Amino acid sequence: MAKTLWISDVLSGSCTGDSVELKGWVKRHRSSGKIVFMTLRDSTGEIQCVAKKADLEDLDFDSIKNALIESSVILKGKVKADERAPGGHELLITKVTIIGEVNAEKPFPITESAMEDTEGGETEFLLDNRHLYLRTGRMTTMLKIRSSIFGSIHSYFRNRDFIEYQAPSFVAGAVEGGSTLFEVPYFGRKAYLTQSWQLYAEAAMPALERLYTIAPSFRAEKSRTRRHLTEFWHAEMEIAWGGNDEVMAHGEALVRHIAKNLLDERSDELESIGRDLNLISRYADSKYPRIRYDEAVETLQGMGVEIEWGQDLDYSKEKVLTKDYDVPHFLTHYPKIAKPFYHRPDPEDDKYVLCHDLLAPEGYGEIIGGGERTWSEKEILQRIDEEGTPREPYEFYIDIRRYGGVPHGGFGMGVERVCSWLSGADHIREVIPFPRDSRRVTP
RNA sequence: GCCGUAUUAGCUUAGUUGGUGGAGCGGCGGACUGUUAAUCCGCAGGUCGCAGGUUCGAGUCCUGCAUACGGCGCCA
Numbered sequence: 312m313a314k315t316l317w318i319s320d321v322l323s324g325s326c327t328g329d330s331v332e333l334k335g336w337v338k339r340h341r342s343s344g345k346i347v348f349m350t351l352r353d354s355t356g357e358i359q360c361v362a363k364k365a366d367l368e369d370l371d372f373d374s375i376k377n378a379l380i381e382s383s384v385i386l387k388g389k390v391k392a393d394e395r396a397p398g399g400h401e402l403l404i405t406k407v408t409i410i411g412e413v414n415a416e417k418p419f420p421i422t423e424s425a426m427e428d429t430e431g432g433e434t435e436f437l438l439d440n441r442h443l444y445l446r447t448g449r450m451t452t453m454l455k456i457r458s459s460i461f462g463s464i465h466s467y468f469r470n471r472d473f474i475e476y477q478a479p480s481f482v483a484g485a486v487e488g489g490s491t492l493f494e495v496p497y498f499g500r501k502a503y504l505t506q507s508w509q510l511y512a513e514a515a516m517p518a519l520e521r522l523y524t525i526a527p528s529f530r531a532e533k534s535r536t537r538r539h540l541t542e543f544w545h546a547e548m549e550i551a552w553g554g555n556d557e558v559m560a561h562g563e564a565l566v567r568h569i570a571k572n573l574l575d576e577r578s579d580e581l582e583s584i585g586r587d588l589n590l591i592s593r594y595a596d597s598k599y600p601r602i603r604y605d606e607a608v609e610t611l612q613g614m615g616v617e618i619e620w621g622q623d624l625d626y627s628k629e630k631v632l633t634k635d636y637d638v639p640h641f642l643t644h645y646p647k648i649a650k651p652f653y654h655r656p657d658p659e660d661d662k663y664v665l666c667h668d669l670l671a672p673e674g675y676g677e678i679i680g681g682g683e684r685t686w687s688e689k690e691i692l693q694r695i696d697e698e699g700t701p702r703e704p705y706e707f708y709i710d711i712r713r714y715g716g717v718p719h720g721g722f723g724m725g726v727e728r729v730c731s732w733l734s735g736a737d738h739i740r741e742v743i744p745f746p747r748d749s750r751r752v753t754p
Numbered sequence: 755g756c757c758g759u760a761u762u763a764g765c766u767u768a769g770u771u772g773g774u775g776g777a778g779c780g781g782c783g784g785a786c787u788g789u790u791a792a793u794c795c796g797c798a799g800g801u802c803g804c805a806g807g808u809u810c811g812a813g814u815c816c817u818g819c820a821u822a823c824g825g826c827g828c829c830a
Contacts, residue, residue: 339790339791341789341790341791341792341793342786342789342792343785343786343787343788343789343792343793344785344786344787345786345787346786346787346788346789347789348788348789348790348792350790359789359790361788361789363787363788364787365787379780379781380780393788395788395789395790396788396789396790397790415781415782416781417764418764418780418781419780420764420765420780421765422764422765422766422779422780423765423766423779423780423791424765424766424767424778424779424780425764425765425766425779425780426765426766427765427766433823434765434766434822434823435761435821435822435823436764436765436766438822438823491828491829506829507830528830530828530829530830532827532828532829533755533827533828534825534826534827534828534829535823535824535825535826536824536825536826537824537825538829538830539828539829539830540830543830544830545830546830547830623828623829625826625827625828626826626827626828626829627826668830676829676830677829677830678830679830680829680830722830723830724830725829725830726830727830728830729830750821750822750823751822
């Protein structure tokens with residue numbers, strides 16, 4: 312039963328003239344009485360198959376003529392090069408085996424009309440039928456792009472002697488603000504789903520020195536935007552003996568590595584969804600500029616945008632700011648009052664912290680947040696007290712500083728945000744198989 | 755939490771100043787030996803989101819509710 316021949320093999324021309332067996336699903340289908348044209352798809356592509364009544368037994372002819380969309384079939388036949396076939400090759404069918412029938416009373420619900428571009432992304436119907444929508448061309452392409460990006464993250468870090476390291480998903484305390492924690496019952500106590508690997512990564516930093524992960528993070532944000540999910544995949548790294556600049560250099564190199572690999576591995580897929588490859592080349596080859604928070608605020612004020620020093624830069628301001636950039640850029644040195652305690656104050660001016668965000672162009676916004684950590688015991692206690700944060704839940708975190716603290720830092724990258732940006736998706740939901748947001752946990 | 759928009763057949767939708775809800779796709783039946791989202795003929799399929807109200811009469815006007823989608827704050 313194992314499958315050894317894929318549609319992409321046939322389309323490449325390597326078996327033209329051969330008698331072959333193809334396994335796949337019926338994508339489309341048109342018949343003219345004594346001839347049937349059907350499009351067979353598998354994970355690698357689609358090919359036109361032709362059944363002529365004279366070439367096969369009546370039973371086989373009828374079964375392929377009546378096979379509904381998404382029926383699974385095994386077709387035997389001869390591969391022929393033919394200019395009239397989309398893709399240049401077709402299969403002349405001689406034998407048909409229907410493996411999984413589709414019932415006419417409940418035909419495949421995802422029709423062309425259901426996938427017509429309705430304003431601003433996917434309809435409720437497609438979201439409800441996500442389990443079936445996955446097998447359509449656009450979703451299949453997105454999943455391949457996503458896989459390439461995950462692979463690139465692993466190869467970037469592993470090629471540089473980073474150790475992959477896992478943190479728990481059940482945690483007792485917050486990384487970000489407490490309001491965005493998912494609370495789960497835990498044998499009579501309360502636990503939370505993790506928002507970030509970071510605090511646990513810092514614990515392993517003295518052991519491994521260079522570490523990374525790709526894992527889900529959970530944020531109970533009610534945000535309904537094209538860049539938010541409640542469950543997203545988080546690529547995070549942490550390095551010992553490094554500061555903000557080193558971490559930023561890794562962030563830039565990682566993103567460029569992802570863009571370059573994506574061009575190498577998935578150019579066809581990018582083009583099939585209408586993505587301009589020149590943009591991806593530019594992201595792969597350019598340096599990413601770095602600007603300080605103060606400069607950004609001045610620029611915005613110069614443009615007449617209402618913003619006061621100390622205020623965080625929200626999405627609308629990011630958009631104004633990134634309008635004139637055609638590559639990602641870093642925003643650094645935010646005011647201390649806008650950031651949590653684990654960001655290290657700048658020794659040259661402690662109004663600021665040593666941090667950075669990487670903002671993607673084309674209006675996609677923040678894809679990376681990172682920086683240097685507050686690494687001495689004295690400084691971390693001071694920062695926690697300044698913020699009015701209770702010490703107790705962070706005792707283990709403070710301990711790390713009590714036993715040979717060293718300068719260190721890291722970043723977190725929203726993998727779906729990167730996928731969404733590089734693929735040019737309208738909505739972050741398009742790049743994850745089963746998206747989770749504040750209103751949807753099904754299917 | 756806030757603001758906005760929508761809800762008509764399995765899907766995408768039309769529906770005028772209130773007067774017996776139309777179409778395309780998909781499905782079923784038929785014709786057709788080179789189609790490209792094939793074409794042509796026919797058939798089935800609707801508590802117009804739910805509950806009230808106004809009216810001789812409501813898909814259409816009003817009120818409430820539900821659900822969804824879009825956006826904001828926050829963030830990756």
